[in-house]
Amino acid sequence: MEFIIARDTFLHALSRVSGFVEKKSQNNSVLSSVLLQAEGGTLRYTGTDKMLTLLGSVPATVSRPGEIAVDAGYLLNTVKSLAGDTVRCVLLDQQRLEVQCGTSNFRLVGQPASEFPVTPPLDQSRSLRIPAASLSRLLDQTLFSVASDDNRYGLNGAHFEQVSGADGSPYLRIVATDGNRLSWSQAPFSGELAIGRKSLVPRKGLAEVRRLIEGAKADVEIAFGERAAVVRLEDCTIHVRLLEADFPDYRQVLPSTFKRKAVANRVDLQEALKRVLIFAQDSSRSVKFAFTESMLTLTSRKLDAGESKEEASVDLHGEPITMGFNGRFLLDVLGVLDSTMVVLELGDTLSPCLVKSPDSGDALFVVMPVRLD
Amino acid sequence: MEFIIARDTFLHALSRVSGFVEKKSQNNSVLSSVLLQAEGGTLRYTGTDKMLTLLGSVPATVSRPGEIAVDAGYLLNTVKSLAGDTVRCVLLDQQRLEVQCGTSNFRLVGQPASEFPVTPPLDQSRSLRIPAASLSRLLDQTLFSVASDDNRYGLNGAHFEQVSGADGSPYLRIVATDGNRLSWSQAPFSGELAIGRKSLVPRKGLAEVRRLIEGAKADVEIAFGERAAVVRLEDCTIHVRLLEADFPDYRQVLPSTFKRKAVANRVDLQEALKRVLIFAQDSSRSVKFAFTESMLTLTSRKLDAGESKEEASVDLHGEPITMGFNGRFLLDVLGVLDSTMVVLELGDTLSPCLVKSPDSGDALFVVMPVRLD
Secondary structure: OEEEEEHHHHHHHHHHHOOOOOOOOHHHOHHHEEEEEEEOOEEEEEEEOOOEEEEEEEEOEEEEOEEEEEEHHHHHHHHHHOOOOEEEEEEOOOOEEEEEEOOEEEEEEEEOHHHOOOOOOOOOOOOEEEEHHHHHHHHHOOHHHOOOOOOOHHHOEEEEEEEEOOOOOEEEEEEEEOOOEEEEEEEEOEEOOOOOOOOEEEHHHHHHHHHHOOOOOOEEEEEEOOOEEEEEOOOEEEEEEOOOOOOOOHHHHOOOOOOEEEEEEHHHHHHHHHHHHOOOOOOOOEEEEEEOOOEEEEEEEEOOOEEEEEEEEEEEEOOOEEEEEEHHHHHHHHHOOOOOEEEEEEOOOOOOEEEEOOOOOOEEEEEOOEOOO | OEEEEEHHHHHHHHHHHOOOOOOOOHHHOHHHEEEEEEEOOEEEEEEEOOOEEEEEEEEOEEEEOEEEEEEHHHHHHHHHHOOOOEEEEEEOOOOEEEEEEOOEEEEEEEEOHHHOOOOOOOOOOOOEEEEHHHHHHHHHOOHHHOOOOOOOHHHOEEEEEEEEOOOOOEEEEEEEEOOOEEEEEEEEOEEOOOOOOOOEEEHHHHHHHHHHOOOOOOEEEEEEOOOEEEEEOOOEEEEEEOOOOOOOOHHHHOOOOOOEEEEEEHHHHHHHHHHHHOOOOOOOOEEEEEEOOOEEEEEEEEOOOEEEEEEEEEEEEOOOEEEEEEHHHHHHHHHOOOOOEEEEEEOOOOOOEEEEOOOOOOEEEEEOOEOOO
């Protein structure tokens, strides 16, 4: 194998792949490597931890085709350190990859490409297309609600499904919950959402997709198979193993009626909440919300540290009520909305609270209250 | 106690003091608190971990004088969160400090000022004055050589002494070593350097002084007492307990002659070293330096990972030589010089290497070589 490649192109590819390889590998595991395959005018690169795989390709001048797996971290650091514009890579004997640029000469210990795990192919003929900016919003509005508790396996991912928008056209809806809060967010798509057996995409896959589409302008393609889903960008594909679990019937927990409705300025409420959270107990992040007709008073108290009180204007329809929330959970929701005002639909003291933007039905959030001491 | 203070002024003071208080305090220790003392038109603030103390003052409108110790971290977070321009602080009963700003109301649990440790006064009549920029350079060029190994108590600080400059005028010289490398750096001062019994300033004190004088334009005053030194800036004073140990006679290890002298471009050498360090063994950071008449070849090798080779132009006077260095140590030196070229004075394979700028005698660095395998 021998190829010449632009240093910045190579660096961009290796930076991308670094989130997909195993970090602290024992025994020089091949899973901490990136697989390089040079052929034609292309360098293909693959990184995987077996659950999550990135496959990408970049242009390169290949004078001798070939393939090798080398440690992704060392190769990234090597290419990052280079000062020249182009890099020459040559596969030497004993699986060593020579990386050469200007007066710099590196030889990295590699492993045969045959030891690198094969990513099972996936039929991508039936796929949906969605603008990258839409998918970014869907992920931003749901990722924080995915359970981080590994014991709740069926909640360690986000559920993908097709729903009908207000105009009857097909929408992709992503739903996540950790049992104490729930988010769903939806956006129109073209093409076809053909779910296989499962449609639960694990947290790490969602986070890496979110990272990769940051700032992307183009459409993203998504296809589901029996055991995996693929997300395709312009020049790379993410292959995600789906969780072998069923997502709960989330519609059951969505309150259909409410007794009280409070409308507040979103940023004012966000700022007030940030302040009272300083003295919320570490474990529960519990904040007391006292709603009156035109005023919301937030209070918190932390043993041996202090207490705080904040006021924010609200417009309350319904009887005054005092209830507790995990302030962090509400803050997460306020941070992923962009409307000026925010609507809280409330029931009784221990009923779920529904949070949404007054002017868009494309995202909905449910936060369970906490008992006040 | 009751005072009104500008929010930004208060925040600046509390940010400054945060490096001086104990971090993870058990049992709500008073050492994680800042002492606030309001009187006249001034709020005095003190933070200490008993080894290192910051005393500062800022203007405030005091309507009722008083004092209280409150947790520095909580108070910093509280004031940082406030949106208004001015903050009102009132000492309530049971040692609670009310912090009020706009619609925000905080009550922090405090401790009586009487429980706060008293910083012993220090005679500051005999002190030296040095521009903050000079002191910054002295600290930048020596701090990295202070031993981080706590077992080498006498090397866990930097030694201050007075020397004569080339023109016979008094210079402050700061010296540090960890046994494998040594730095000294000197600059002219006015006033008097009156050392007491000891002149060994501990690493943390040096680092906090460096942090505080960042960007300062004014002169800094330094005075030594029997057990402590004080460093005074415009509006605050740092009180440092000196190490009760003797600094070794460092002049003995400074080589007085050399057999070889190599001159290289500093930035070129720095960049080449950074690259070969990627494949230097973690423990020794060992890099092989092969000097020939006009070329320096740097090589490193890391088991199971790879190897690297770099070339840099040098102008060598004397016989070619190959020797090993901790590449990190040389990189530290190259990073605190600002000259275009750098001079390495070499003896034999295991003799100390002297590094300096060709055009200034105000700083000198010694790096011990390492044995090559």
